[in-house]
Amino acid sequence: MERFVDTFFNGAVLIRYAPAILEGAAVTVLLSVLIVLSGVLLGGVLACLRAYRIRALSFIIVIYADVWRALPPLVLILLGFFGLPNVGMVLSSFMVLYLVLTLVLAAFAEEIIWAGITATPRGQWEAARSTGLSFTAALGHVVLPQAVRMVIPPLTNRAIAITKMTALGMVIGVPDILGQATTAQSFSANASPLTLAAITYVILFLPLVIASRWLEARFTPPGV
Amino acid sequence: MVDQFFNVGIMIKAWPLVIKGLGMTLLICVVVIPLGAIGSLLAALGALSPNRALRWASLAFIDLFRALPPLVLLIFIYAGLPFAGMSLTPFVAVIIGFFLNNTAYFAEIFRAGLLSVPKGQREAARSTGLTPAQTLIWVTLPQATRNVLPDLLSNVVEVVKLTSLASVVSLGEMLHAAGLVRSITYNASPLVLAAGLYLALLWPLIRLISRFERRLAH
Amino acid sequence: MNAPSSLTVPSLRIAGLDKSFGTDPVLTGIDLSVARSEMVFVLGPSGSGKSTMLRCCNRLEEPDSGSVFVEGDPVTGPGVDLNRMRQRIGMVFQSFNLYPHLTALGNVTLALRRVQKMPRAQADDVGLEALALVGLTDRARHYPAQLSGGQQQRVAIARALALKPAVMLFDEPTSALDPELVGDVLAVMRDMKARGMTMLVVSHEMGFARDAADRVVFMDGGRIVEQGLPEQIFGNPQQERTRAFLARVQG
Numbered sequence: 001m002e003r004f005v006d007t008f009f010n011g012a013v014l015i016r017y018a019p020a021i022l023e024g025a026a027v028t029v030l031l032s033v034l035i036v037l038s039g040v041l042l043g044g045v046l047a048c049l050r051a052y053r054i055r056a057l058s059f060i061i062v063i064y065a066d067v068w069r070a071l072p073p074l075v076l077i078l079l080g081f082f083g084l085p086n087v088g089m090v091l092s093s094f095m096v097l098y099l100v101l102t103l104v105l106a107a108f109a110e111e112i113i114w115a116g117i118t119a120t121p122r123g124q125w126e127a128a129r130s131t132g133l134s135f136t137a138a139l140g141h142v143v144l145p146q147a148v149r150m151v152i153p154p155l156t157n158r159a160i161a162i163t164k165m166t167a168l169g170m171v172i173g174v175p176d177i178l179g180q181a182t183t184a185q186s187f188s189a190n191a192s193p194l195t196l197a198a199i200t201y202v203i204l205f206l207p208l209v210i211a212s213r214w215l216e217a218r219f220t221p222p223g224v
Numbered sequence: 225m226v227d228q229f230f231n232v233g234i235m236i237k238a239w240p241l242v243i244k245g246l247g248m249t250l251l252i253c254v255v256v257i258p259l260g261a262i263g264s265l266l267a268a269l270g271a272l273s274p275n276r277a278l279r280w281a282s283l284a285f286i287d288l289f290r291a292l293p294p295l296v297l298l299i300f301i302y303a304g305l306p307f308a309g310m311s312l313t314p315f316v317a318v319i320i321g322f323f324l325n326n327t328a329y330f331a332e333i334f335r336a337g338l339l340s341v342p343k344g345q346r347e348a349a350r351s352t353g354l355t356p357a358q359t360l361i362w363v364t365l366p367q368a369t370r371n372v373l374p375d376l377l378s379n380v381v382e383v384v385k386l387t388s389l390a391s392v393v394s395l396g397e398m399l400h401a402a403g404l405v406r407s408i409t410y411n412a413s414p415l416v417l418a419a420g421l422y423l424a425l426l427w428p429l430i431r432l433i434s435r436f437e438r439r440l441a442h
Numbered sequence: 443m444n445a446p447s448s449l450t451v452p453s454l455r456i457a458g459l460d461k462s463f464g465t466d467p468v469l470t471g472i473d474l475s476v477a478r479s480e481m482v483f484v485l486g487p488s489g490s491g492k493s494t495m496l497r498c499c500n501r502l503e504e505p506d507s508g509s510v511f512v513e514g515d516p517v518t519g520p521g522v523d524l525n526r527m528r529q530r531i532g533m534v535f536q537s538f539n540l541y542p543h544l545t546a547l548g549n550v551t552l553a554l555r556r557v558q559k560m561p562r563a564q565a566d567d568v569g570l571e572a573l574a575l576v577g578l579t580d581r582a583r584h585y586p587a588q589l590s591g592g593q594q595q596r597v598a599i600a601r602a603l604a605l606k607p608a609v610m611l612f613d614e615p616t617s618a619l620d621p622e623l624v625g626d627v628l629a630v631m632r633d634m635k636a637r638g639m640t641m642l643v644v645s646h647e648m649g650f651a652r653d654a655a656d657r658v659v660f661m662d663g664g665r666i667v668e669q670g671l672p673e674q675i676f677g678n679p680q681q682e683r684t685r686a687f688l689a690r691v692q693g
Contacts (some may be wrong), residue, residue, distance in 0.1 A: 072422060345539055354553060
């Protein structure tokens with residue numbers, strides 16, 4: 001037991017590296033917020049573009065969404081970090097992580113919001129158009145608000161899953177929570193920084209996970 | 225550009241190693257997915273149990289492992305436990321980590337599926353003399369599974385993608401193999417090759433899920 | 443040797459049944475017997491406890507106190523093999539509750555195969571026989587979603603009939619149906635009565651109660667207020683509450 005405490009909850013180590021992990025938490029939170037905002041926005045724009053049913057454009061959007069949903073984010077991160085410099089594009093590890101996860105979230109968000117748009121009853125379009133709204137106005141003022149409301153639970157779940165992937169930044173040296181913790185762990189030869197990292201992630205994400213379950217219960221119509 | 229990302233010569237050289245890595249990728253999936261399915265079913269039943277202690281314990285398990293990023297879990301198991309004198313091989317660490325992560329995710333899906341079956345179904349089954357276990361197996365579970373089939377398949381896709389994290393603890397799966405060749409050749413083509421194989425593996429599944437989702441929507 | 447006892451022992455007997463939800467009493471001191479081959483109709487305003495009484499008979503709702511017997515055998519109390527007893531009590535629900543993932547025949551044979559462990563071929567024979575009784579042999583391979591509401595309810599009746607129950611409970615079997623589909627279900631029930639089935643029916647089909655029931659029970663506020671022959675209850679109710687209720691529903 002003593003050895004366990006010493007290994008995973010070593011007070012001296014915890015105190016020494018807590019500031020670094022707190023800095024890491026700030027990076028994780030910043031990245032997460034940026035990724036969710038830009039990813040959902042981009043996904044929403046793509047889903048709306050698809051609603052115009054322009055064949056070539058829809059095709060490109062579907063291919064994009066499929067590929068970015070099928071590829072493991074870590075593969076994309078490594079390609080961006082190690083591949084792009086070979087063709088003269090040097091991006092910081094923070095930037096690579098931000099771009100890759102934004103594009104991954106956008107791909108999922110596009111699919112989810114598009115599902116919401118197609119699930120909105122036809123009568124809603126017809127009612128809006130019959131009162132003289134243009135296609136774009138009907139989409140923006142009538143269909144999209146309902147679609148987004150309908151897909152809030154899956155969108156929230158996906159956004160949480162993808163912001164958790166900021167931990168992958170550790171592989172390319174982003175100083176996020178996990179990055180700071182693994183560095184600290186190798187310096188201190190002690191597992192306590194990892195414990196602290198795990199606790200920090202739980203503190204950050206557990207409320208979101210619980211909130212997403214609440215959203216699911218609230219926004220999912222019964223019997224579906 | 226073509227030379228840096230689509231260098232056929234390097235891809236051919238990388239091929240045997242990457243294919244061997246693909247074998248490991250599939251092996252992880254074949255072990256983790258059935259284990260996760262069984263574990264998650266138990267966790268989901270626990271989360272819906274009338275027994276308060278069991279319900280809270282199950283929900284705590286599910287939420288804890290849904291909140292922890294899988295890489296954090298994996299590194300904790302692989303790099304943390306040895307300090308406590310418990311050395312695990314990368315393979316065992318990966319299986320344990322992914323099992324816990326995967327069980328939590330599958331459990332949340334099964335829980336939603338079981339909740340989606342109307343109460344009358346259970347009552348009808350019980351009124352004809354089926355036991356609670358028989359009711360679950362023959363009436364509730366088949367409907368629950370069908371209601372959440374797209375989510376279950378999506379999660380299978382996520383598990384396959386998740387295996388790439390095993391490269392971080394030096395388990396020789398596909399991304400690890402590709403990364404190794406990249407670091408020797410300083411060329412991104414092996415990574416593109418691995419990406420192509422992931423795509424070949426998962427694209428059909430993703431199309432299938434989209435089709436199921438459309439069908440359930442109508 | 444069995445004949446006298448089965449003639450004297452009621453198919454269903456409810457004795458001293460009490461049930462409350464939280465602090466609200468739903469049923470108070472219910473005593474009711476249904477004789478073999480008798481069709482008893484239960485009327486009453488919504489919230490009078492009719493459905494709860496029915497659901498206490500096979501313990502989908504657990505009674506607080508009192509007992510239920512089927513052909514003299516206890517359904518309540520310690521040591522009862524509830525699942526075996528439930529096979530002797532058929533139940534038909536307002537919302538059908540057919541299993542959507544099984545065909546009509548699959549619905550009817552599930553309990554035969556999984557509880558009675560009947561081999562498939564034999565279960566199918568029994569199931570088809572039950573479907574024939576409700577006139578749906580030709581729909582055996584259809585899924586519930588491919589059937590009309592009336593057909594679904596008849597499959598649900600066949601599902602209960604296949605177990606050859608001693609008594610059938612009907613919980614508002616026609617309330618969820620479009621008016622033009624009600625007749626088919628009532629015709630099946632009339633036919634079952636002609637074959638000697640014992641039935642306890644909660645329903646608002648007054649016309650049907652008047653000409654098919656052997657006895658009518660009026661419930662209000664969780665108690666049995668009055669019971670008697672249909673012509674007696676409809677023609678000359680003794681209690682003020684019964685009169686008020688009948689005046690309301692019959693306009």
